[in-house]
Amino acid sequence: MPGSINRIKKHQVVCIVTKELRRYGQEVSYRIKPVLLLFFALVFSDAVTAGITHVIFVVNRTSNGGTAGKVWDDEIAPLVDKRLTVPGSASQGAAQKIPTYEVAFTTGGDSGTKISSDAYSQWLKRKPGKDDQLLVVAAGGDGTVSDVVQPFVDNERVVFGIFPIGTANELARSLGVFGLVWQQTLDVLLHGDSRRVGAYKVDACLRQDPSIKHTVYAVDEVDIGFLTKASEVKRAHDTGERPSRLLQYTPRSFIYTVAALSYAFEWFSPGLALTFDGQREASDIGLFLAYTGSSSGGFYQLFPAMTPDKARGQSLISTSKKGWKVFFQLSSHLMTGYSNLRWNEFNSVRVDHSEKAKPEVVQVDGELRLQTPADIKWVKEIFTFKVPWKKLNAATNSDQAPLPGQHE
Template sequence: MVAQPLAGCAVAVAEQAGAATIGPDLARPGRALLIVNQKARSGQDQAEAALAALRGAGLEAEAFEMPEGMACAEAVVQGTAPGGFDRVVLGGGDGTLNAAIPGLLRAGLPFGILPLGTANDLARSLGIPLELEGAAQVIATAAARPVDLGEVNGHAFFNVASIGFSAELAEELKSDSKKRFGKLGYAVAALGLLRRARPFSVELLHDGRVERVRTIQVSVGNGKHHGGGMTVAEDARPDDGMLDVYSLEVTHWWQLVALLPWLRRGTQGQWRDVRAFRTTELELRTRRQRPVNTDGELTTHTPAVFRLRPAALRVFAPAREA
């Protein structure tokens, strides 16, 4: 039976039909809670396909309804409350994953990802296949790996939090344009905003230092990818126990265009006008309050205090290469 479309998330209970190799911490078949974001770009169309993919990977799925408008985090908590579950499966994009974080922390269960969003940056950072069948196989057969969380002013994030250009872009990029244009929606909105981008002053406090700079954007990454194609740093990982920071201290908008290939590869730190470093704690102060974008959503504002929460959750993902 297929989960019914709801405002926000639809929930289904999946029970594994047979034994699978799922790592030493989950060495016997168990039960999983599947949460599919019906508002994700592909979520409503692919809810049924997600359940079919789980069945094909050895999981038996059963629909479970929840009250309309329930948040993803609350769905995780209430859905797992009866007990007997050993994992949570989230179907959606990076916004869905971010919204589920408080529930995952409370439930204390490892989670799997079915990438149904626009960018799917966390899935790409973890090496999870972007097609449903491959992602379902990972959930059924891979061991659960520790994953870090970043946190800014108490708001947790998986990928990147930033101020400046990307936060303004998140404010301008409405969900309806993402649904209609997908990744093209990012490009369309970015082109309109790029010419209006102006440097602003910010203080970066980290590792006993205070750096005062003029910048267009400061990004603080826990994961590797963000923004549907950008890379925080070429060697960044969401489980390396560090935050990767870069500041784009350019003076003209056209320099961002020239920087684009480096931003995609994560080598922007090689530029003279880009400040890049690694840390575990950071504070950003600005003259006026500026919004902070966390995994594509505006959740807080400056002054912004960042910290790392190492190995805060466990995720089913392919083994990391040594």
């Protein structure tokens, strides 16, 4: 760890000096500036990649309604090709400090998990140095990020990055990566700071085979109850299983809300029982929400004080079993910040359905693979992500930050 910290500090010096040279370029003679840049490049050469020797980009072409593939091909791939090199190429042989890279495309299911795991195994076969790291970049949405991190809990040799080309990109927003131009995003991936973040460890039964217990780490959200049912309606429509004429003519950004509203007057929860940190807290629950960041859907501020590096998790629950009441409670909370939704800070929570009721679906990072009973635990600082430097992060969160579609 000390070596990694030193490399990051050295790289920050290089970035600051380079930035100042650019800012005061008119005051530095054209003869001196190249000499200074060469000097710092040689002295701090080990900081160029901050320990990263290989990068794998896991691309989900189907993200964001199928537009992510075109964004990758037209805008991002050419930038990556200019900055990195493929294994065994002439440029790699001439410049050992340039990281190698590869690109793999997800095919649905948990293919992203297998891709990242296989890439790690292949990287280890090359016998990297003890301080070398593999950078796994998820090019997609929160679901893609969730897929690639699963095999690497508390593995400090693997660092993660995000190209936010998905729909919501909640984790990217929480980490300050969302809203950058693609060139900036690539700079952050290769030279940005490293930040340890937490996730919700979810132990539950598989829906397809309830006899099998399964563990998933949620990097964005866990929800059970009314909104999960709305997700099922939307998923059935998107896959063509149960297409809806109403949703067919609804703008994509409003499909989830319309699905929730249309289902609100039909849904009635059998009731969920919650046990927070070993103490029975509530029963007859119609909604349970837990997020790693402050927002949902990009602008709904559900948990203003929550960040991915917090020591404890946070949840919102509704004690109403009627779908339309839950919908209006949540709407009031989002629009005014006031509602009778209950807030809990916790280390762990047990979610049970009543004995006579059917199991409730557990949604983890947009996936509907699990069902109750479920044990949910907040585990702090188990993954390492590349994030912007503090000054860049402050600029990203300002009103001047570019929006998706404004990427250069």
